[in-house]
Amino acid sequence: MKRLSLALLCSFLSCLAVISQSSTVPIFESTTGINDVIFKDTTYSKNNIGCAFLLIHQSDTFAIAAKHTLAVAHHPKMKTTNFEGTLEGWRIYPRHHPGNYVLCEELLNTDKLDSVNFRYIGRNWYSYNDYLIFKIKENQSDLNPLRIRTTPIRKGEKLYALGWTYWDVEGSQRIYEFSYEKTRGTMLLLNCINAPANGGGLSGSPVVDENGNLVAIVSGAGADENRDDYLSVCSVEYLNGFF
Numbered sequence: 001m002k003r004l005s006l007a008l009l010c011s012f013l014s015c016l017a018v019i020s021q022s023s024t025v026p027i028f029e030s031t032t033g034i035n036d037v038i039f040k041d042t043t044y045s046k047n048n049i050g051c052a053f054l055l056i057h058q059s060d061t062f063a064i065a066a067k068h069t070l071a072v073a074h075h076p077k078m079k080t081t082n083f084e085g086t087l088e089g090w091r092i093y094p095r096h097h098p099g100n101y102v103l104c105e106e107l108l109n110t111d112k113l114d115s116v117n118f119r120y121i122g123r124n125w126y127s128y129n130d131y132l133i134f135k136i137k138e139n140q141s142d143l144n145p146l147r148i149r150t151t152p153i154r155k156g157e158k159l160y161a162l163g164w165t166y167w168d169v170e171g172s173q174r175i176y177e178f179s180y181e182k183t184r185g186t187m188l189l190l191n192c193i194n195a196p197a198n199g200g201g202l203s204g205s206p207v208v209d210e211n212g213n214l215v216a217i218v219s220g221a222g223a224d225e226n227r228d229d230y231l232s233v234c235s236v237e238y239l240n241g242f243f
Contacts, residue, residue, distance in 0.1 A: 025160060025175050025194070026210050029144040032163040032173045033092035033102065035065055035204070037073035040088045046073035050203040051163035052092045054102065054136075055214065056145035057243045063092055063104045063134040064239075066204035066217055070116040070132075081111040081132070090134060093141065095164050096172055105137035109242060126185030129238035130219040146206055148236050149213035153180045158193065161218050161233075163205030165196055176202070178231055186237065188216050189230035199231075207233045214239075 031054070036047045049072060052065035067081060075086035090104035109131065114120065121128055153159070161176045168174050176199070178190035190207075199221075207216040216233035 025177055026212075028160070028162055028173075028175060028208065028212055030094060030142060030173060031144050031146055031208075031212075032205055033094050033141065033143060034164060034201075035069065035073075036091040036093075037069070038088045038091065039075050039086050041075065041086070042088075044073075044075045044086075045088075048095075048166070048201075049073050050201060051205040051218070053162075053204075053206040054139075054141075054143050054145040055239070056147055061136060061139070061145045062108070063090075063102055063136055064204075064206075064217065065090075065092075065132045065134070066219060066234075067130045067132050068118070068121050068128075068219065069204060071118050071121065074116050078116055080114055081107075081109070081116065083107060092143075094143070094173065095168070096170065097142075100141040100143075101138075102136060102141050102143065103138040104134035106135040108133045108135055125220075125232070126187055128219075128234070129186055130217060130234040131238055131242075133239075133242060146208065146212065146214040148239060149209055149215050153188070153209075153215055155180060155182070157209065159190060159207050159209060159215060159233075161195070161202055161205045161207050161231075163202050163218070165199050166201035167196070167198065168201075178207075181230060183235065186234055187219065187232045188235050190233060191230065195231075 035049045038045045050069045077084045093101040157180045176195040177193040181189045202218045205218040219234045220232045
């Protein structure tokens with residue numbers, strides 16, 4: 001099997017050429033922000049590092065980002081999904097409105113059994129759960145929290161990634177269009193309908209159905225055993241189990 005390349009600073013959607021610009025896509029409310037990860041030792045802080053969004057469960061709202069962000073934004077003391085007291089703050093805000101922000105507090109799904117390096121993630125890709133779940137300290141944003149979809153996805157169903165690549169430097173969140181092909185372990189494999197050839201920075205973007213219900217988070221791209229190229233997005237099964 002071809003090794004997957006993860007989608008953060010690299011051109012993880014090199015397999016995804018724009019196929020069509022003509023399809024009609026739904027209009028979605030503002031849901032997505034970008035991340036500033038601020039460590040107490042600011043030498044290790046990272047700004048504009050992937051995307052994130054808000055999720056509502058029952059009466060509570062949480063902030064969600066891609067766990068593999070920590071492979072790039074981490075402190076040397078961090079060996080697993082645990083900040084080990086090194087984090088000063090995690091800030092999420094729409095690229096075009098940095099004053100409308102969310103400040104995260106506690107990471108709720110710490111895990112001292114995994115690793116925050118790309119080698120580990122790649123070896124465990126189809127069993128990897130690419131979610132960080134934060135308690136929110138302060139919400140000064142107008143981001144619309146999402147709800148998890150509760151019904152199965154149909155083959156060929158259109159799905160939409162909401163966020164920014166590193167090259168989407170101005171304006172509101174982009175809507176990139178895909179279709180569901182199949183599931184491999186924790187990952188949904190999607191075909192491109194309308195997306196950039198280079199999608200670095202979309203990691204952590206929510207993937208929603210036409211009604212705006214959350215079905216996955218953008219994780220990476222790669223090929224299956226037949227060498228067919230897909231966008232890999234981590235399904236919501238982990239979130240369902242967590243909550």
